[in-house]
Amino acid sequence: MKKKIFAILIIALVLITASFSVVLGWGIWGHNHINKGAVLALPPEMGMFFYNHSDFIVEESTVPDIRKHMLNDKAEAGRHYIDLEWYNFTAPASIPETMADAVAKYGKDSVQKYGTLPWSIEDMMAKLTEAMKNKRKTEILFLAADLGHYIGDAHMPLHTSLNHDGQLTGQQGIHAFWETQLPELFGKNYHLYVSDVHYISDIKKATWDIIDSSNKLVYTLLSIEAKLKKNNPEDKQYVMGPDGKPSRNKFGSVIHTYDYAVEYNELLGGMVEKQMRTAIEKTADFWYTAWVNAGKPDLDDLDPQSVTERNRAVYKDDMKAFKTGKIRGLRSEKEF
DSSP states (O other), X not given: OHHHHHHHHHHHXXXXXXXXSOOOSSHHHHHHHHXXXXXXXXXXXXXXXXXXXXXXHHHGGGHHHIIXXXXXXXXXXXXXXBOTTTTTOSSGGGSOSSHHHXXXXXXXXXXXXXXXXXXXXXXXXXXXXXXXXXXXXHXXXXXXXXXXXXXXHHTSGGGGSSOTTSTTTTOTTHHHIIIIIXXXXXXXXXXXXXXXXXXXXOXXXXXXXXXXXXXXXXXXXXXXXXXXXXXXXXXXHBOBOTTSSBOBOTTSOBOBOHHHXXXXXXXXXXXXXXXXXXXXXXXXXHHHHHHHHTTOOOOGGGSOHHHHHHHHHXXXXXXXXXXXXXXXXXXXXXXX
16 A cells, blocks of 8 residues: 555656756757668668668658657657556567557556556667658658657666656756756767668567666766755756746756766766767667668669759768768757
8 A cells, every 4th residue: 555655746746847947858969860861871772862861751750759748749749658567567578569459458558657668669660661662752751750769768768667757756857958958058079970881680679778778867967966966956957047046948857058968978877978979879770771672672663863963972072071070060959
């Protein structure tokens, strides 16, 4: 009975605190760079088609968050996360194999509430493969961009936890701090090059490997910030407003001071950069695998040859920059 009451209190706290700020998976900067990096990581035989539409794929990278927050799409919300503690997660094998299995065990409302991220990735992957098989251009681009968003979310550790914004440990605001403010401040120094794509023989295993690996980082990123918070007064942690309270950005997230961000970033030891680079790699791997499973269709004939020829020189320049670890040509909207 005590465990049940405690669980109810935790869930209530999650719902209450979640209403005070908008949490965007990886933020605009992160999702833009993940999708553009994944385009550049693809092999030439399919990469040129994706590059022709890289502007769309980059812009579409944040549309799932728009559907979730701005359009209040109830069906969308659960696709971005999975609260593993609620599912009594111990290892991938402890979780229902399919969404249908999860619904049968826990009920549709509960599954939607506590997240469907891994099953949503698998579903999106199947749809992208089918779209490629039938060479449906618009569907390929739309589904690939959205799939990149969800794979990006899966690499953000707090998207795998009930304590998604540190609200259960007195660390409210850490979600946007880790995934958005740190990349905006230090992302120019990230090395995001991915040298090779790999075929994924087992989509389900690969998906759960990502989720499991991300979840293992939750304790580390929270405990490091908790110790840092303990050693710094509030005015050293946050940019303070004229009312004496922490300032917030346009999405309602608290703004941490530059010095605090520098120290946290150093203590993380490159965690954010590594997760972003891995998200780029896995997004490209999933896109490539969908293409292979679709029979390696010729995607180049979906565009006029003139478009491909016009973009080829810029593609080569972008690839040169990418091989040095940089992703050119993005002017992402700043959140902090």
